[in-house]
Amino acid sequence: MIKWINTQFWGIVARLILRNRIIILLLIAAMTVFLGMQWKNMRFSYTEANLLPDNHPVNVEYIKFLNIFGEEGxxxxxxxxxxxxxxxxxxxxxxxxxxxxxxxxxxxxxxxxxxxxxxxxxxxxxxxxxxxxxxxxxxxxxxxxxxxxxxxxxxxxxxxxxxxxxxxxxxxxxxxxxxxxxxxxxxxxxxxxxxxxxxxxxxxxxxxxxxGMPYIRTLNSQNIVDEISLFIGAALFITSLIFFFFFRSFRATFISMVVVIIGVMWAFGILGLLHYEITVLTALIPPLIIVIGIPNCIFFINKYQQEIKKHGNQAKSLQRVISKIGNATLMTNVTTAAGFATFIITKSKLLKEFGIVASINIIAIFILSLLIIPIIYSYMSLPKEKHLNHLNKRWIGGFVNWMEQTVRNHRKGVYIASASLLILSIIGICQIRISGSLIEDMPQRADFFQDIRFFEEEFDGIMPLEILVDTKRKNGVLKLPTLKRMDQLEQLIVDTPELSQPMSIVSLAKYSRQAYFGGLPKNYTLPASNENAIISTYVAKSKSDVNLLTSFVDSTGRYARITTFMKDIGTDKMERIEQELRTKIDSTFKDKYDVTLTGKALVFLKGTKYLVDNLIMSLSLAIFLISLFMAYLFRSFRMILISLVPNLLPLLITAGMMGFLGVPIKPSTILVFSIAFGISVDDTIHFLAKYRQELQSNNWKIRKSVYAALRETGVSMFYTSIVLFFGFSVFMISSFGGTVALGGLVSATLLFAMLANLLLLPSLLLSLERSIANKRVLKEPNFRIFPEKKKKEKKSLFGLKKNVDASQEEE
The missing domain is CATH 3.30.1370 (Ribosomal Protein S8; Chain: A, domain 1)
Incomplete structure (x- = not known):
């Protein structure tokens, strides 16, 4: 059944597409219009991203605080x-x-x-x-x-x-x-x-x-909105420029741009259809679709031009593009989507929405590529000779020869370089840190960011940290023992340089004593036991508007809040301060009160740590899923291990770079690993699938098969990797530090992954040929990404029977 799907299904798909071109184009247009109508449902986020699930203890405490005192920011x-x-x-x-x-x-x-x-x-x-x-x-x-x-x-x-x-x-x-x-x-x-x-x-x-948080959030959100159009424009420009450089064809470039522009329109429409907010993560999806969609176009158009150059039959060429490249590209897009889809299992709403929309749109851009490119080419004349010249470029031949010579003669050098990078990476990983900063990813060149630094310098921060005191009884806050305990805790806050002067009911109690004793500043202290009764009498008889800090005590007098503000400090310092405050709370309030730390600063810190745990889980799941796919494809445990090595090494190198460069693990950079792994494994699948085919064609001759697979897939892998490298580099023009880091790190990872798949992977296959590359280990695959060479009778798109020679069926 599976073999029938592989051999017959894609032939049926090709015939359906090319015999129903008008209907398919109308359906695409209708879907585009429908999704375009959903744009009105797109909403921009007006709150900070809550990285914690709703039922997380820290989130529960924060929601309780908001229910008592209302919005803090x-x-x-x-x-x-x-x-x-x-x-x-x-x-x-x-x-x-x-x-x-x-x-x-x-x-x-x-x-x-x-x-x-x-x-x-x-x-x-x-x-x-x-x-x-x-x-x-x-x-x-x-x-x-x-x-x-x-x-x-x-x-x-x-x-x-x-x-x-x-x-x-x-x-x-x-x-x-x-x-x-x-x-x-x-x-x-x-x-x-x-x-x-x-x-x-x-x-x-x-x-x-x-x-202040409302002002910062508003300007920061607007920067995100402004950068969406910037990213889309820059991604379209750089990818189209590279595409044209490779193909030297305006119409090939135009067709690819049509595909990705419709993909971007669908991406916005899906966001609106699902009623998701546009956040700092979901804003990256439209340019991501451009970057990921262009390699699909490269595979389809490159194959079409190869077929035209080979036999000049347009009908046959288009059918082979769909049946051969459609199958291969589906597999690679599925693995890429799987890398994003792993975020769906997290309990973080922010990551879950990003994973859902990204994975849906990756499959959507594949479908658009599969449908639009062959249909548009079917209405066009055959490519001219000058448009096919790129297939014979000398520098591409030189690059392929360099790869082959390196694998053939310098495998030890490849292993030494890989081992050295691995050791350096481990050293760098030991230096990596986690960031729980609310403002670290904000655009540091913006005026409002400079104002943030000003307030940090002058008033010790702008990130709210709240302490909720539950006295467990009505008017318990107004009791002198409660005020004294709160004052002791506030003294620790005052002595902590990373925290600002606290504000609470304690300040009003001190001010009341100062006013009672003639307004002298030296009397700004808590009342003594014998003074408290008479001062309380004065307060009780005062007009209601005298209570200057009523927002720091609830209406029942049971709950009090202590508000301070925190500087933008590292996670380690934040955790130290949290521990010191909790120790002081435990020793001062003991079991008579319920005292909790909360506020946006603490919630964001805990959210970042939560994401780190989810990163490990989602990346592990991505590796597991792709391993299952490789096992299903090649039915060899040893091949799974070999295929993972050139994909895990780049991730370790990137993590090491983050440690050496001081780039922390944070909500923006946390995506690097799953994204890069899902994309880089595509090259591995392409190479091993072609290698598997060459083994059968060359009577299981290992070396010949490795070199043939390297020559066949090296050019396409190089093209797509260059597009992905420069495509993700577009994010480095962002004013957001996290987006810059994301773009740079994913670009670097994909570049290392390309080299690993072109040099390390074939070197491993050659060095371990006796133990892995034989008929007993590399059994008949469940899927053939590249169809086997054979001779059979086919019918052309126009109803003419053609005897297709085996050599023309070859990938």
């Missing part, structure tokens, strides 16, 4: 580090800026010098009142100096939130939590925030720094 920070801001004109402009933001419906609240409140003791009514620091516009420099002195020297409650010791002043803009993860946020940033900032800078000449 709703803060936009504006800052100026320039003494010129403290002049009457500029200071008034600074205060007007905050008024402008406060008037916007998308803004929940603004804290700045313009509306800053001082806590004042009302001894007569035994309560606290609020007094404005600034009343109206200032007229003189003396007024500005007085306000500055009061803020910087007497209001430690606002330190880190609104100012620092170096003279930098800030304004905190809190967005409405309901819009933070919607398109409204994007519209607000671009239509309101950016124009207001530009107008302020033009009016004052001051350099206004802006940061």
């Amino acid at each position: 709703n803060l936009i920070i504006l800052a100026v580090k320039d003494s010129a801001v403290f002049t009457p004109e500029n200071f008034n402009a600074w205060n007007r800026l905050s008024k402008q933001f406060n008037a916007k419906p998308e803004v929940a609240s603004v804290i700045s010098t313009e509306n800053l409140k001082k806590l004042i003791k009302d001894e007569e009514n035994q309560r606290f009142d609020l007094e404005n620091l600034v009343t109206g516009e200032v007229a003189t420099q003396a007024e500005v100096d007085e306000i500055k002195n009061e803020l910087f020297k007497n209001l430690p409650f606002y330190k880190s939130l609104l100012f620092n010791d170096e003279g930098t002043i800030r304004t905190a803009v809190y967005l409405d939590k309901e819009i933070v993860n919607t398109i409204v946020r994007k519209d607000f940033i671009y239509d309101e925030v950016l124009p207001i900032i530009a107008a302020f800078e033009k009016e004052t000449g001051l350099d206004l720094r802006v940061s």
